[in-house]
Amino acid sequence: xxxxxxxxxxxxxxxxxxxxxxxxxxxxxxxxxxxxxxxxxxxxxxxxxxxxxxxxxxxxxxxxxxxxxxxxxxxxxxxxxxxxxxxxxxxxxxxxxxxxxxxxxxxxxxxxxxxxxxxxxxxxxx
Numbered sequence: 689x690x691x692x693x694x695x696x697x698x699x700x701x702x703x704x705x706x707x708x709x710x711x712x713x714x715x716x717x718x719x720x721x722x723x724x725x726x727x728x729x730x731x732x733x734x735x736x737x738x739x740x741x742x743x744x745x746x747x748x749x750x751x752x753x754x755x756x757x758x759x760x761x762x763x764x765x766x767x768x769x770x771x772x773x774x775x776x777x778x779x780x781x782x783x784x785x786x787x788x789x790x791x792x793x794x795x796x797x798x799x800x801x802x803x804x805x806x807x808x809x810x811x812x813x814x
Contacts, residue, residue, distance in 0.1 A: 695720025753789030
């Protein structure tokens, strides 16, 4: 269990190793995700949210997400991967894709920076 606050204060990301045809695979089940409309500047309900997100992104970068799963299926294209596997079960397992995990982390970091820049220029007041 890895504490990864930001989405909520108690967000917890889980890691484990599973066997895939006798080969160990590292799995990340990520909590949260940074909403496009997240308030990171002057958030009176969660004043440390921007710093918490920065720390969580550092944690995410240390994890090896060969298999990326998350609280929301669209983070890792569950439906698309399921369809690919069903269409060709003998092909490369589409769930084994560390690039998808790395992109998710990169996208969160970029969105965090964008929101801080925008909200610092025009800070929310309530």
